[in-house]
Amino acid sequence: MAKRIAIVGAGPGGLATALRLVAQGYAVEVFEARDRVGGRMGGLDQGPYGFDTGPTILQLPRLYDDLFAQAGLNRADYIPFLPVEPYTRVRFWDHTHLDLTTDQDQLKAQLAAIRPDLPAAFDRWYAQQQRQYARGYEPYLGQPARSLLGYLKLEELPAALGFRPWETLYQHFWNAFRDERLVYAFSYPAKYLGMHPTLSASVFSLIPYVELADGVWHPQGGFRALAQAIARAITDLGGRIHLNCPVQQIALRGRQATGVVLSTGETVAADGVVVNGDFARAVQDLLPPAVRGKYSDRYFARKQFSCSTFMLYLGLNRRYDLPHHQIYLSAHIRRRDRPFIDDSALDAVDPPFYVCNPTVTDPTSAPPGHSTLYVLVPIPHTGYGVDWAQEKQAYRDFVISRLPKLGFDNVVDHIQTETCYTANTWQDAYSVYLGAVFNLSHGLTQLGPFRPPIRSETVTGLYWVGGAVHPGSGLMTILEAAKHTAQFVRSDLPLSGNSTGTKGAGS
Ligand SMILES: Cc1cc2nc3c(=O)[nH]c(=O)nc-3n(C[C@H](O)[C@H](O)[C@H](O)COP(=O)(O)OP(=O)(O)OC[C@H]3O[C@@H](n4cnc5c(N)ncnc54)[C@H](O)[C@@H]3O)c2cc1C
Numbered sequence: 131m132a133k134r135i136a137i138v139g140a141g142p143g144g145l146a147t148a149l150r151l152v153a154q155g156y157a158v159e160v161f162e163a164r165d166r167v168g169g170r171m172g173g174l175d176q177g178p179y180g181f182d183t184g185p186t187i188l189q190l191p192r193l194y195d196d197l198f199a200q201a202g203l204n205r206a207d208y209i210p211f212l213p214v215e216p217y218t219r220v221r222f223w224d225h226t227h228l229d230l231t232t233d234q235d236q237l238k239a240q241l242a243a244i245r246p247d248l249p250a251a252f253d254r255w256y257a258q259q260q261r262q263y264a265r266g267y268e269p270y271l272g273q274p275a276r277s278l279l280g281y282l283k284l285e286e287l288p289a290a291l292g293f294r295p296w297e298t299l300y301q302h303f304w305n306a307f308r309d310e311r312l313v314y315a316f317s318y319p320a321k322y323l324g325m326h327p328t329l330s331a332s333v334f335s336l337i338p339y340v341e342l343a344d345g346v347w348h349p350q351g352g353f354r355a356l357a358q359a360i361a362r363a364i365t366d367l368g369g370r371i372h373l374n375c376p377v378q379q380i381a382l383r384g385r386q387a388t389g390v391v392l393s394t395g396e397t398v399a400a401d402g403v404v405v406n407g408d409f410a411r412a413v414q415d416l417l418p419p420a421v422r423g424k425y426s427d428r429y430f431a432r433k434q435f436s437c438s439t440f441m442l443y444l445g446l447n448r449r450y451d452l453p454h455h456q457i458y459l460s461a462h463i464r465r466r467d468r469p470f471i472d473d474s475a476l477d478a479v480d481p482p483f484y485v486c487n488p489t490v491t492d493p494t495s496a497p498p499g500h501s502t503l504y505v506l507v508p509i510p511h512t513g514y515g516v517d518w519a520q521e522k523q524a525y526r527d528f529v530i531s532r533l534p535k536l537g538f539d540n541v542v543d544h545i546q547t548e549t550c551y552t553a554n555t556w557q558d559a560y561s562v563y564l565g566a567v568f569n570l571s572h573g574l575t576q577l578g579p580f581r582p583p584i585r586s587e588t589v590t591g592l593y594w595v596g597g598a599v600h601p602g603s604g605l606m607t608i609l610e611a612a613k614h615t616a617q618f619v620r621s622d623l624p625l626s627g628n629s630t631g632t633k634g635a636g637s
Contacts, residue, residue: 132157133623136390136400138377138416141169142185142605143595144406145360146197146612152369153201154616155625159398160369161390163376163561166354167361169406170560170567171605173354176547179445179502180495182354183551184567185605186486186504187455188347189340193609194356201363209359210350212491217346219453220315221536223461228315229453230338232345244309255306259339266336294332295574299325302332314459318482321508323603324436324571326471331574340606348454348491380405380416380592387591402591402623404615409582409598410435410563410570423588434576435511436568436603437473438553442505442529445547449501454491456536457484474514476521478528483507485536500546503538505529511553511564518552526550569598577602584611585618593618 135151137144140162152158166172170184188194191211198205205211216231226244231237234256241248294302299320303313316338317327323334349356361371381389381397389399405412410433413425460480462470469475489501496502507529510516533541553565562569570576582599586592595615597603 133401133625134159134399135402135404135619135623136161136377136398137404137406138380138390138412139163139169139406139596140167140357140361140371140373141406141596142171142357142360143597143608143612143615144169144404145357145364146609147404147406147595147615148364148369148371149197149201149360149367150612150616151619152364152367154620156619156623158364158369159400160364160371161375161377161392161398162371162373163407164559165374166357167371167373168354168357170556170562171353171357173352173357174443174549176443176445176549178497179500179547180352180354181443181445181502181504181549182352182486182488183441183443185353186348186488187341188349188353188356189337189606190344191347193606197360197609197612198363201367203363203366208363209356211347212350214346214348214454214491216453217341218455218457219536220311220318220457220459222311222315222459223464224311226311228311230315230341232342234342237342241312244311248307248309248312251307256339256342259335260343263336263339263343266333297332298328299330299332299334300327302335303327310464311459314463315457318457318459318463321437321482322568324434324566324568325573328466328471329573331572331577334572346455348488350492351494352488352492377407377416379418380589382418382421382589385421385589387586387589402593402619404593404595404619406594406596408560408562408569409594409596411561412594414563415561417589421588425582430563434571434573435513435564435566436571437508438511438556438565439551439567440507440509440525440529440553441549441551441555442503442526443549443551444503444505444541444545445496446501446503446541446544447499447546448544449489449499450487450503450538451490452487452537454487455484456487458482458532458535460535469510473508473510476509476516476525478525481507481532483529483532483536485533485538487538503541505533509553511566512557513564513566516553518554522550522552563598569596569603572602584615585622591622 134157137160140160148158195205216229218230221227238249299317303316319337320327320330376393377390378393379391387403391397410430460482462480463482484506486504556562557565601607
């Protein structure tokens with residue numbers, strides 16, 4: 131009989147791990163608390179409008195191709211990806227803007243208009259990043275966490291030092307370009323790791339590099355369609371996904387995971403358990419204190435968590451001929467004082483924000499002539515005590531009033547449907563600790579060997595996958611993590627002879 135694996139949560143990490151394991155011949159059951167798959171990328175429907183709720187930027191399509199290919203499937207048959215080009219318009223506090231694009235001639239023409247030496251500076255930076263990516267991706271992202279000493283392998287040191295880990299992301303881009311607009315345009319993704327560029331490690335310069343080199347993509351039908359496509363592949367290969375099925379605790383015999391206990395009281399036996407629920411929340415909800423090891427409530431109280439996000443999902447009876455992705459970098463992005471660098475207070479004056487206008491690339495989520503907008507503003511996580519019952523309506527009005535900064539005029543006259551999320555929504559409806567949507571932040575003391583590992587340190591047969599554990603948050607990272615998780619399961623719980631790799635090509 132095939133070994134049974136129970137997976138708690140159908141977020142991206144849970145789904146990708148399930149597809150890898152079912153393809154290898156494991157009997158996989160996924161238990162998801164919500165009524166749909168995808169977790170933060172599950173999306174929502176409002177009348178004739180469909181919205182992505184979380185991720186809107188897809189990097190490195192090859193990771194998804196590989197996920198489906200190892201299962202003997204063709205990703206494009208399940209979910210086509212559309213290129214977004216130019217991929218992001220960044221508008222600055224001084225009313226100038228930059229269109230980020232993989233077309234380097236177009237990019238450099240814009241840089242030359244800012245300062246004549248910038249195209250050459252860009253070439254130097256790009257060549258250096260190309261080398262770093264080639265040397266650094268595999269040892270630092272492509273492998274499971276190692277001990278601190280394991281990170282100091284002699285042959286990998288040149289790659290590590292090439293990242294100049296003692297520099298911040300801000301310093302990295304300032305040294306390269308000496309223009310604050312470019313510094314923030316390229317380092318803004320750090321926000322999505324829970325860090326201000328002046329606090330974030332320079333190694334994250336690889337994210338803008340990946341986008342400039344490889345582009346940004348949009349799954350047709352949205353990211354919710356991507357989640358559904360992976361779920362379909364799982365069930366096509368014989369895996370089972372149970373929706374509306376919260377897990378109440380991990381079933382244990384001593385320090386051995388033996389399955390999951392559902393909220394109905396039913397126990398489902400399994401040889402191994404993979405938890406995709408948010409790490410901090412799931413440790414506290416699903417494990418008794420005696421087997422948590424160092425992950426006590428105090429441990430989490432001492433850690434740094436990312437910002438949360440205020441979200442508006444608007445169905446509109448008109449379209450805006452504006453870019454798919456736009457970021458407004460307000461003057462406040464340049465402030466170095468708290469709360470501007472740690473998102474500890476609500477900025478109701480001049481916050482940076484992001485708007486996704488996906489209908490220009492993919493009109494499938496709105497009726498003809500209509501569109502959807504997704505507005506994201508970084509806000510404090512729930513640990514900072516903003517009273518959203520009090521603030522929500524006023525902040526919504528304020529955010530709508532800022533949309534003309536990105537060219538979205540008179541939006542209020544065209545709203546047909548509207549949904550608003552605060553930090554409390556992420557915390558309560560998505561089971562995210564503190565509503566900190568980008569998880570444990572990614573400072574040097576919470577990365578690599580200092581981040582919770584995938585294979586449980588305290589319970590045999592228990593694995594964690596998702597944005598809060600190694601290597602970190604974001605889809606590309608989590609897809610790598612799913613590969614590592616499947617490898618751990620395979621080495622700890624090998625399949626007997628004829629059930630090995632029967633369904634896919636194996637990993
Ligand atoms: C607004 C926003 C924008 C983002 N933008 C991007 C982007 O553009 N690009 C990018 O790469 N990343 C982006 N991210 C980050 C990305 O969405 C997350 O890193 C990713 O979704 C986290 O996935 P995960 O595998 O950790 O699972 P999650 O998405 O957290 O899903 C976990 C699932 O587990 C379920 N669960 C929890 N507890 C239980 C239980 N006890 N029983 C059963 N089920 C349970 C939950 O209901 C949930 O469905 C964004 C996130 C947000 C919120």
